[in-house]
Amino acid sequence: MRKATAILLSTALFSTALCGAALPAFAEDGDITLDVIICQYGPNTNEWFLGSGMDGTNFVDKFEAENPGIKLNLDVVSWNDVYTEVDTRIANNNAPDILNIDVFANYANEGLLLPVSDYCPEELLGDFFPSFIDQSVIDDTVWAVPDLASARALFYNVDMFEEVGIEVPTTWAELEDACQAIIDFYDGEVYPWGIDMTTDEGQAAFAYYTWGNGGGFVDENGEWAVNSAENAEAINYALGLVEKGYTNPNPATQTRYDLQDMFAAGKLAMIIAPNQLPTYVADKGGDINMATANIPANEGKSSSSVGVMDRVMAFKDDSAPDQDARNEAIGKFLSFFYDPENYVGWVSMEGFLPAVNSAVEALVEADPSFEAWLEVLGGCQFYPTAKAEWDQVKQGVIAAEQNALTGADIQAELDALQEQLAG
Amino acid sequence: MIKNNGKKWWVPYLWLLPSIILISVFVVFPILIVFRLSFSEISKAGVVGGFAGFKNYIDAVHLPAFRTVMINTFWWVISVVGLSTLLGFIIAMVMNQKFRGRKIARSILIFPWATSLVIQASVWNYIIKYEYGSLNSVLLNLGIIKNAINWRSSYQIEFIWECAVGIFVTIPFVTFCVLSGLQSIDESLYESARVDGAGFWNRLFSITLPLVRPSLSVSTVLNIIYVFNSFPIIYTMTKGAPANKTDTMITYLYMLNFYDRKKGPANALSVIGFLILCLCSGIYMITVMRKEDEA
Structure with missing residues (x-):
């Protein structure tokens, strides 16, 4: 009887171990699937990324339609849970490809992040407010880009x-x-x-x-x-x-x-x-x-x-078969996100301040009070x-x-x- | 192997299988992981490194808040389990009497237990709020107090409030455990005791208490475990503030892991907590069961 118990227990444990292992994303041949974690800034975040808050459609659908061959596995996670979720995923060797969060130094110092220059198109990198980008530099390397500020x-x-x-x-x-x-x-x-x-x-x-x-x-x-x-x-x-x-x-x-x-x-x-x-x-x-x-x-x-600024960063994934294609896909994600056509809606939706120059004009036009805040933002100090x-x-x-x-x-x-x- | 009624020996195990799988997946496996992590090096970002020996345990014990947190945990468990058992017992005695509206009283009693702890704690937060708490406005409107009282003027008082909420939500569980024990006592025992001239206290200590002891033991052991592991009340009401002075072990190790990012010591503390619980409930079970055998 003891033997039977042991067999049952070990079967149970074994199956658990299997469940715990990362399940590879099933995608069509040649498709790249990016795991994305976005923090929930307010009630609209989920609608905008996954529901119908983006003029009747949503970010994921619009992105996938415009970028064939790239699939997004995007989760909107509350700020209360995001650290737990990310830590657990890292511990299980299953870090997301793209992460939106406030901190980055621990991930960068432990060699988990890709340098921004590996995936971010140069034109976009030049569009960020330089004082913002400076906040994400360790050892002369930029490890993350700002997604918004307040x-x-x-x-x-x-x-x-x-x-x-x-x-x-x-x-x-x-x-x-x-x-x-x-x-x-x-x-x-x-x-x-x-x-x-x-x-x-x-x-x-x-x-x-x-x-x-x-x-x-x-x-x-x-x-x-x-x-x-x-x-x-x-x-x-x-x-x-x-x-x-x-x-x-x-x-x-x-x-x-x-x-x-x-x-x-x-x-x-x-x-x-x-x-x-x-x-x-x-x-x-x-x-x-x-x-x-x-x-x-x-x-x-x-x-x-x-x-206060939050960031977007990309994690390394040594198991990805084609690193260049993966980097390019991450770059496309960023270009799409920061495209003024999409980004202005995102920033103004929750009343945040932008992180890129190209969005300023449209934002000020929509709400003139932004201008004063952009000035405040120019003289801000940030946490180290x-x-x-x-x-x-x-x-x-x-x-x-x-x-x-x-x-x-x-x-x-x-x-x-x-x-x-x-x- | 004994074959009972020709049934296959493995049949009971088949029926147990779902529970065994569930318990393995959600209890045994995570416990094993925490044990492993407590002996591993873990980085701030959560990357698990090599074997660390007892380093995490030594670090955990030397944390500045460790002493305060252990003392808080002790008082938290003792006061909540002790007082809720005492009060729950008294309420169960009352509920066992026949009176009009007994059924309604019993259903109301279960509310605090049936509501989620986070909701309970948030509601109490609003009740004792200084600025627009309902306790202050009720007392002000009744003219009992002239000025609003700050019900949370120091961390000691805040901790007492947390214990009070803990007691409030634990009472129903004890009451219903005891009530089930009380109802199984044969009324004729009391009658013959009365005939022999036994008073209320005599009946309480010679009949009621010995006979509800099994129910009380069960509720106490379960309560020690529940209360020790209780997270929502303290996290919702104070988050351990100021400076961990109202933390118990469970909220403290959560903060340690996810706020301070001291993941190694946090895992070590979890194991320490687990062992303390095993020890406490073990000792309690053994003493109580021995007494029951003697009885």
Whole structure:
């Protein structure tokens, strides 16, 4: 009987092993099938790529019709799941051919990615904003291209500011005065300022304050400098705002979306948010008279907007029979995606900012407010995502902020993180 | 080999086959993979390298949050399993009485258990929200409080809320386990005890408790496993913030794997968790079963 059990178990295990192995894509002779993973930016993403959101058709059908011999096996994956999915696929030796995600350094450093020059047509490569492409370079090689961007700015509730009778703050001192005035006027019913130091986006808070104080994640040589005196001063300033009751009460668990909801409900006067905030507020049924301004900086320091960019990258596949044909197919995918005819629809659909010059004209024509944002985008700083330790730094500064919120000394926390990075 | 009624010896195995395949595919195989990964080098991107010995385990134990997380996990399991068992038992005693609307009360009781944990946790998040939480608005409208209260003013309190939600969703399971035990007790036992002059406490400790012990044991062992492995409540309510101070082992190892990308230590922690669970439920089962044999 034991033997029978053993046989059954081993059969089961064996069949599992078979299921786990990558199933080759069944394609017609000579056809190339590209596995593509796209992140879900909003409810329209799926419709546009797979449904009927692209003027009655969709990206995959239109691409396959225009590019015979190339099939797309395209999945739209939510941001919550995409890291799990990609990691699992890499671990199972089944990485996608084309991946749309935010990070790239780990994949590049581990030799999993193809250099962009291997597959991207030169004309297209020259079309990307150069400052964007620079963010995806490691060892003088471009490993990914930006698919879209968004820029952050200070949004404020114009009606509240008029009611209270205050000007938009540009410096930290003015910000504190404005906060106090709002607290006094509304008797604490409205939070003047929103802070998100959550696991979701605490690194953004770090950027807003440290960049506004001449600090930041790295020094002028691009080396990690998370524990600079400017950084500690900046975070202490932010913590001071929390302590004085100028902000939402639980910055460690209230995400930017919670803050955006409060802003849409008229319970928050100021918020640093991406350019899609007006769309978000309108979708929530909010009717807020809002305007944008520069993120306040410390006296004598320059304000800097935060740019966030996502990327498209191609993984190596040594098992592909014809590497040149595969590279060419990936190039065709990119050319098709960035063709203004398709790309403009994609970018404007979710209210993002473009990554290529050729889309600017059509976008500004469709929505003149884009122009101001493109200017903001030009002066943006980006997270140092090309550095291998970025994951660790991102989690590290969030943990430091959260520990400081519960009473720890921020300088000591940042010193410890810097030491880990050096060690 | 004994042939019973001329049936082929392999027939039972044939009927067991679907379960065996399912359990192998979805339980045994993944466990083996995690064991293997915990002894392998794993890169940040998830590429599995060579044998790493106990390095991942040593790294896991030396993580700065390890101690906090283990202490949290201990209190999480003890408080949720302990209190939900106590409260579930009391509610089951009440539900076992005959009263009008008993059926409705029983069906309402199952709601918290029948709803998905993510929904439960999100709903509680809204209930205790400071800005527009329903708890505050109810209390304000009733005039019980003058100003809205921040129900999540510190991480300790947030952790207590998480435990409370854990208890709330676990009570129905215990109640129904105990209730099934209570209903199988012969009423004549109580009657003769009453005739002999036994009071409420006497009857509780001499009749009820010994007879529902099998049901209680089952519910406790299962609860230890469920609660230890419970992910949605903590992940939905705080994501372990601030700085892992409200994490339990399961949420922590998820964050470690997919946020911090420390995949080796995360796999090692999974194995440690698995072994702790085996140990706890093993010890519990052995002691309880021995007592039952003695009884």
